[in-house]
Amino acid sequence: MSAETPVSRRLSSVKHIILVLSGKGGVGKSSVSTQLALSLYAQPDSPRVGILDVDLTGPSIPRMLGVDEGFPVHQSSDGWVPIYVDGPTAKLSCMSVGFLVKKKEDSVVWRGPKKNAMIRQFLSDVRWGELDYLVVDTPPEYKYAQSDIVRKGTSDEHLSLMEHLAPLQSRLSSVIVTTPQAVALTDAMKGISFTRAVSLPILGLIENMSGYVCPCCGEVSNVFSRGGGEEMAKREIIHFLGRLPIDTQLVDLLDNPRAEIANAAARETISDDVAPVETPHLAFRLLDLYRLTPSFTLFRPITEEIARLVKSRPLDGTP
Numbered sequence: 001m002s003a004e005t006p007v008s009r010r011l012s013s014v015k016h017i018i019l020v021l022s023g024k025g026g027v028g029k030s031s032v033s034t035q036l037a038l039s040l041y042a043q044p045d046s047p048r049v050g051i052l053d054v055d056l057t058g059p060s061i062p063r064m065l066g067v068d069e070g071f072p073v074h075q076s077s078d079g080w081v082p083i084y085v086d087g088p089t090a091k092l093s094c095m096s097v098g099f100l101v102k103k104k105e106d107s108v109v110w111r112g113p114k115k116n117a118m119i120r121q122f123l124s125d126v127r128w129g130e131l132d133y134l135v136v137d138t139p140p141e142y143k144y145a146q147s148d149i150v151r152k153g154t155s156d157e158h159l160s161l162m163e164h165l166a167p168l169q170s171r172l173s174s175v176i177v178t179t180p181q182a183v184a185l186t187d188a189m190k191g192i193s194f195t196r197a198v199s200l201p202i203l204g205l206i207e208n209m210s211g212y213v214c215p216c217c218g219e220v221s222n223v224f225s226r227g228g229g230e231e232m233a234k235r236e237i238i239h240f241l242g243r244l245p246i247d248t249q250l251v252d253l254l255d256n257p258r259a260e261i262a263n264a265a266a267r268e269t270i271s272d273d274v275a276p277v278e279t280p281h282l283a284f285r286l287l288d289l290y291r292l293t294p295s296f297t298l299f300r301p302i303t304e305e306i307a308r309l310v311k312s313r314p315l316d317g318t319p
Contacts, residue, residue, distance in 0.1 A: 006124040008167035010079070013130040014050070016310040017165065019174040019200065021158075024187035025140035028208040029177045030055065031254055032244070033137035034064045036175070038290050039303035040133050041092045047132035050082065052122055053096035054157055055139045056115050062098040066257035066286055073099045079127045086284040095126050116160045123164050133310075136161065162198045169199070173310055175241070176205040180228035188229075192236055203309045204239035205229055206302065211245035213294050220245050239309070242302045249293040253286075261285045 011017070020036065022029040030053075037051040053061035062068040065085045073095070074081045082093035097118060110118070128134065139157045165172055174195050178188035188205075195202050207229030211220040223246070233240040253260045264285070290296050 003167065005164075005167055007120065007164045010124045010126070011128065011134070011165075011168055014128060014134045014168075015132050015171065017134045017136065017168060017172050018203070018306070018310065019136045019138055019161065019172070020177060021138055021174055021191040021194070022140050022177045022188065023191040024184060025058075027140075027177055027179045027184055027188075028244075029140060030060045030064065030137050031250070032175070032177045032206060032208060033135055034061060034254060035250075035290075035295060035299050036303060036306070037092065037133075037135045038287055039296070039299050040135070040307065041086070042287060042291070043303070043307065046091070048091045048093075048130060050093045050095075050128050050131045050134045052126075052134060052136045053094070053098065054119055054122065054161065055137055056097050056110065056118060056157065057139070059096045059098035061094060061137055062096050064254040064257065065094055066261065067094065068098060069258075071099065076127060079125045080121075081127055085286070089284070092284075093128065093131075095122055112156075115157055119157060119160045120164055133307075158194060159198075162200065170313075173201045173203045173313065175203050175306065176238070177208055178205065178229045178232070179209045180207055180226055182228065185228050185232050188232065189236075192238070201313070202238055203306055204241035205233045206241050207243040209246050210243035213245045213247045213249075215248045239305075241305055242298070244295060244298055244302075247293055247295040250290075250295040253289055253293060257286050257289075260289055264289055 018036070020029055020033040033051065033053075037049050040047055041049045051061060051065075053059045055061075062071070062083075067083050067085055071083045073083065080095070082095045083099060084090045085092045085094050138161065174191075176188055176191050176195075178184050192202065194200070207227075210222075210226050210229070212223045213220055226243070229243065230240045232238075
């Protein structure tokens with residue numbers, strides 16, 4: 001049995017930790033992480049969800065969730081308080097280095113040891129509390145040689161994550177994100193190789209940007225290609241979770257959620273004396289608008305399958 005660490009103590013009340021991996025940038029990994037967090041939050045059993053953005057050089061989760069400005073992180077006697085995206089409901093928490101930089105356009109130029117220390121702090125010093133799911137949006141690339149897998153002190157964020165999360169192996173799993181093109185599939189193999197090298201179970205693979213949804217008629221056209229991710233999943237004996245087309249409604253929403261929320265509010269004609277109806281699953285406007293996108297309908301069965309898989313995993317941590 002692994003010795004208790006500050007990270008394992010802090011995350012002792014987190015049931016499932018899901019790492020989202022890609023192997024290269026530009027495949028929509030962060031948008032998939034955001035959708036996974038929102039879709040898990042919207043499940044009927046009303047789970048508590050956290051999303052941790054460890055893409056230290058390119059944090060995008062705060063912007064996609066509409067909390068990139070005016071949401072400072074506070075220190076409490078029990079550690080950093082995460083940002084609650086859903087407000088007082090406090091069932092969707094987020095932490096990112098994007099909350100810690102002075103300006104959102106500032107770059108984070110850190111060497112390996114400082115990145116490792118930051119990841120350790122995110123895991124051990126953030127007051128996550130009780131969570132059903134912690135979604136971890138990881139950096140896009142794997143910068144290691146094969147021999148580096150077992151080398152201590154490596155600066156790679158993925159290895160730092162796995163080292164700190166080692167005592168929680170039975171609760172760890174991953175999702176691989178790729179696009180259908182051959183170059184993306186080649187890089188996605190790096191993610192698969194990484195999970196196998198560190199014994200990280202793969203829940204499945206998502207083929208993102210698989211076609212394009214016409215905003216006028218809803219027809220899906222295969223702009224790039226289709227089926228590459230599914231074929232790779234079959235070849236590598238990995239569960240294929242599904243494919244997601246390019247959805248302009250989702251792009252607009254996650255690119256500038258504040259503007260989309262403001263535009264939606266301007267279109268509404270609710271009288272001032274009628275209070276809005278709130279439910280545990282419609283606690284904030286971003287989720288309302290996400291539910292209206294074609295992506296929400298397509299992502300729902302993927303989320304249900306991920307939730308089923310993590311809940312059915314044996315306690316010894318085997319896939």
